[in-house]
Amino acid sequence: MPSPGYGDGREQWPLYEVFIRAGRGLSHVHAGSLHAPDAEMAVRNARDLYTRRGEGVSIWVVASADITASDPDARGAFFESPQGKEYRHATYYTESETVPHL
């Protein structure tokens, strides 16, 4: 999506990721991404794109380029360790009869 202003006609606004908090006590949740000339305008664009129906009370934006992500190709090895370790879930354990009110 070229932006006007530069002679070569290929300038592009950077991409930002948008996080919206729907209400008090809730977390910011990733809502989508958008283009903006800078972070301040990204907050405003996010307000216009993602809160038109009253979806949020707070907005965070972060430049997509600033996000360090796990490697999707290494998914198998990266997330293998927890598999088979059901004892990490509370539901793995049976209630003790001698400890009431647990």
Add this chain to the structure above:
Amino acid sequence: MNAHAVGSHQRYTKRAISAAVSPEIVATWVDAGTAVADPAVAQYALGIADDLLILAQQLGAWISHAPELEEDLALGNIGLDLLGQARSLLTYAGSAWGKSEDDLAYFRDESEFRCRWLFELPNGDFGQTIARQLVASVVLRALFARLADSRDSTLAAISAKAVKEVEYHVDHAAQWVRRLGLGTAESNRRMQASLDFVWPYVDELFQPDPQAAGLDGIAVDPTTLRGDFEAVVPPLIEASGLQVPIVTPSTGGGRFGIHTEHLGRLLAELQVLARQHPGAVW
């Protein structure tokens, strides 16, 4: 609309509109007879409504034409805010004469409109739209902030909602004036040209409003709004690497039904459907 047939969507809509004054809420007041405008107040409200309606119509033309998709949305949202305010005011004004918002928007001719010339100015390029929007938004914010204290409770309620919306419009325009003014040589040149283009039409916004006379405590005398404008706009322009234009003001005359050549074409597009298919709904 049958509430049972539409289920949860209708519940959501009801909750959403109950939170703020909307044209639909004003219509229920008018229908219930709890908001019936005095004819002099109606005439005053009509002038403001026409400013808002014409500006909303113009901003709508940017949708799918803005420099970026994100700005399509921003300008569209601002236009819809203004349209909602215009509809509320038209509905209220119409209560004085037994007319609906549609009667007033679609079935008045050019000389019956009371919008001022700034609002009729063509969109031009993005800079020109932003220059027009900055001036309009700052004046509207000052107007609604005072009208929110009007002795006319309906005008006050509509204005209390509007002032919050317009606060954002001021911010949006100010952000862009800064960026275009301090951007490239080309963006600075075009932003300055845009300010030069709209500046002759600023003065009319502070001319005495014939419809406001005699409505002390209800209407706002436009001459009192100049201070708010001077406190905000010239400092912003100078901080953005631009100059406050020095120009001869236009004669104006929108409040008297005298208009620029732009209004006729705008109204033709706004009104053609309703006039060719009277009573059409969609």
